[in-house]
Amino acid sequence: MADGAARTALVAGGSGLVGARLLALLLNGSDYTRVLALSRRALPLDHARLANRVVRFDQSLAAQLKGLQCNDAFCCLGTTIRDAGSQQAFRAVDHDLVLEFARVALTAGAQRLVVISAVGASAASRSFYLRVKGETERSLEALRFRALDILSPSVLLGARRSMRPLELLAQGALWTVNPLILGSWSRYRGISADTVAAAMLGAARSARLGVNRYAYDGMRALAARL
Numbered sequence: 001m002a003d004g005a006a007r008t009a010l011v012a013g014g015s016g017l018v019g020a021r022l023l024a025l026l027l028n029g030s031d032y033t034r035v036l037a038l039s040r041r042a043l044p045l046d047h048a049r050l051a052n053r054v055v056r057f058d059q060s061l062a063a064q065l066k067g068l069q070c071n072d073a074f075c076c077l078g079t080t081i082r083d084a085g086s087q088q089a090f091r092a093v094d095h096d097l098v099l100e101f102a103r104v105a106l107t108a109g110a111q112r113l114v115v116i117s118a119v120g121a122s123a124a125s126r127s128f129y130l131r132v133k134g135e136t137e138r139s140l141e142a143l144r145f146r147a148l149d150i151l152s153p154s155v156l157l158g159a160r161r162s163m164r165p166l167e168l169l170a171q172g173a174l175w176t177v178n179p180l181i182l183g184s185w186s187r188y189r190g191i192s193a194d195t196v197a198a199a200m201l202g203a204a205r206s207a208r209l210g211v212n213r214y215a216y217d218g219m220r221a222l223a224a225r226l
Contacts (some may be wrong), residue, residue, distance in 0.1 A: 006033050006034075007031065007032045007033060007034075007071045007072070008032060008033070008034040008035070008036060008069060008070040008071050008072075009026055009031070009032040009034070009035045009036065009070065009071070009072050009073070009074060009204075010036050010038070010068070010070035010072070010073040010074070010105055010108065010110065011023060011026070011035060011036065011037045011038065011073075011074045011076070012037075012038045012073075012074070012075050012076065012077050012101045013075065013076030013077040013078065014037040014038070014039055014043060014076065015039055015040075015041075015043060016076050016077075016078070017156055017158050017193045018076050018116060018156065018193045018196045018197050018200070019074075019076035019197075021158075021193055021194055021196075021197035021198075022074060022076060022197040022200050022201065023035065023037060023043075023045065023050075024197075025197055025198060025201050025226070026074075026201065027045075027047045027049060027050055029201070031201070031204065031205065032049070032071075032072075033049060034049055034051060035047075035049055035050050035051070036051045036053060036068070036070060037050060037051070037052050037053070038053050038055050038061075038065075038101075039052060039053075039054060039055070040054065040055070040056075040057060041054065042054055053065070057097055061100050061101060061104045062100075062103070062104050062107065065104050065108070068104070068107075068108040069108055069109050070105060070108045070109060070110050071109065071110065071111060071112075072110055072111065072112045072113075072114070072204050073101070073102070073105035073108075073110040073112070073113045073114070074113075074114045074115075074200055074204075075098055075101055075102065075113065075114070075115040075116065076116055076200075077093060077094070077097055077098050077101060078093065078094055078098075078116060079093045079094060081128075081129065087128055090128075090129075090132065091132050094132050094133065094136060095132050095135055095136045095139070098115065098136050098140070099136065099139050099140065102115070102140055102143055102145075103143065106143055106145060110145065111145065111146040111147060112145060112146065112147040112148070112149065112204060113140065113143075113145045113147070113148050113149070114149040114151070114200045114203050114204055115140060115148070115149070115150055115151070116151050116153065116196065116200075117133050117136065117137055117150050117151065117152050118130060118133045118152055118153065118154075119152045119153060119154045119187050119188060119215055119216075120152075121133035121134040121136075121137055121152060122134040123135045123137075123138050137150055141211055146209060147208060147209050147210065147212070148210070148211045148212070149200075149203035149204070149206075149208075149212045149214065150211070150212070150213045150214070151196060151199055151200060151203070151214050151219055152187070152213060152214065152215050153191045153196050153215075153216070153219065154187065154188045154189060154190060154191065154216065155190040155191070156190070156191065156192075156193050156196065157190045157191060157192045157193065158192055158193035158194065186216055186217060187215035187216045187217070188216075189216050191216055191219060191220075194223075195219060195220060195223045196219060196223075198222070198223035198226050199214060199218075199219035199220070199222040199223045201226060202221075202222030202223055202224075202225045202226055203222055205225065205226075206222065206225075
């Protein structure tokens with residue numbers, strides 16, 4: 001991407017573990033002259049190039065964002081079944097909302113969509129979580145973006161706002177175990193939220209067209225380019 005070019009990035013999920021880090025990279029870099037972040041509540045950020053649009057995700061995004069224009073879209077939306085409260089509520093976010101955001105971005109002119117999925121995602125998976133992720137990937141591919149970058153992390157490592165002691169211990173254990181996960185299993189290594197965020201920007205900078213998938217090694221390679 002050329003520095004100084006008038007380009008707009010559209011971001012959903014900018015208050016989350018990866019999304020907050022991605023926003024910082026986008027605002028501190030020179031890839032985009034405007035960063036439009038969608039959020040449920042006003043973000044605790046103040047930057048000359050940041051435009052924060054507070055939206056109702058339980059209402060039509062297309063109606064709320066009519067007339068929006070962007071070049072690239074970044075989707076960090078996602079939840080867990082535990083946080084969502086049910087499988088139905090989980091699917092409403094990780095499939096329906098992600099797909100709705102993608103459609104809005106496409107209508108707004110986005111040529112590229114960079115999205116976070118999960119390692120092992122497959123529409124044929126016996127795991128409900130991975131099956132929904134796989135169905136989401138399939139639905140996004142059907143939209144035929146000029147470029148679709150799918151990042152597939154395993155466990156995300158990084159400090160969340162509310163972490164239980166057991167979660168902190170688990171993350172510490174993963175950092176220790178990671179080097180022992182070798183070969184084709186390396187895609188299941190835990191990966192830092194900072195690396196995934198950097199990989200999202202790296203994917204946008206890559207200029208690769210079509211559908212591109214990145215697991216652990218691929219994300220680290222993209223992040224290293226920044």
